Amino acid sequence: MGRLTDRLVGGRVLFYLLLLLYIAGIVLGGRPCMGAAALVAVVPISLVLVVVVESARDRDWYTAVSGLVMVLLLIAVKAIA
């Protein structure tokens, strides 16, 4: 994959981001804990969007459109269900 994905996943940025979020959630508890959970849930979806951007840049429109459709459908379905 491209440099964006490498930086997000391979560069351990993701790991340290998650670690910070979890520590914040555990120490603070309550609503900030919910905020931490929400941010954690956003990370995989952000990763898909990064792949969408990189695919579009490479003119891999099938992947780019599939990724966008997937994210929109997932959020819509889960919000409605």
Add this chain to the structure above:
Amino acid sequence: MAGLPVDPVPVVIGVLAGFLGSLLGVGGGSVITPVLVALGYDIKQVIPASLLSIVGTSLGGLDIYHREGLVDYRTGIRLEATTVLGSLIGVHTALLLEPRMLKAALSLVLIYIAASMLRKIRQANEEEHGSEMSYTRRQLLGNVAAVFKGFMSALVGIGGGILGVPILHRIMGLDMKRSIATSKFLVGVTAAAGVLGYIMKGALDPCLGISLSLGTIVGGIVGSMVGVRLSNKTSSIVFALFLLVMSIVIILRG
């Protein structure tokens, strides 16, 4: 600050589920939900928290698989869009179909997949270093299978990884380790959307979710470290045995 909101029991269960999930490319919800419910936790709290922990399983150690070049993001994303469509069909036909028949059919499919994987291992030694990444091979068949995967997930309540790994391996032609790593990424995406839905409804118990997720992240990292060291042949055998166990569990649950 009113004490640490971490319950040690979910953390321990999370470590086990995260390890297995990461090693097999599944979410681990099939371990977490029944165990916590059996321990007296409220299922309404367990299901959203379990989804958050699946995100932990997915992200814990993803960098290890990524650095080995084992996560085929594009193939996974291309399939997952049609999986969501299958889920939609499943949700809307749930009342028309007999769940027992579906579970029996799913068990047979899992047994068939496991048997064919084991037979393939016997017939030929798989490549140790895997095939080249393929973005287009057998895409149509893969998408049809992905619709079936989403359909069965919605109807029977199984996670995507149990069917997702065989689809990536047998249809899309990824080697076993790539299939597991890619599925590990995908189960996190699907679960994350579910978590956001529960958060919007205020149905997530964040402390239970974070306790579980702490465990699944640690288990996920350890599972990835073990997973990259296994050969494709060993990964295939472990996954085939897991499918056989899951098919028995589905039959026994009726």
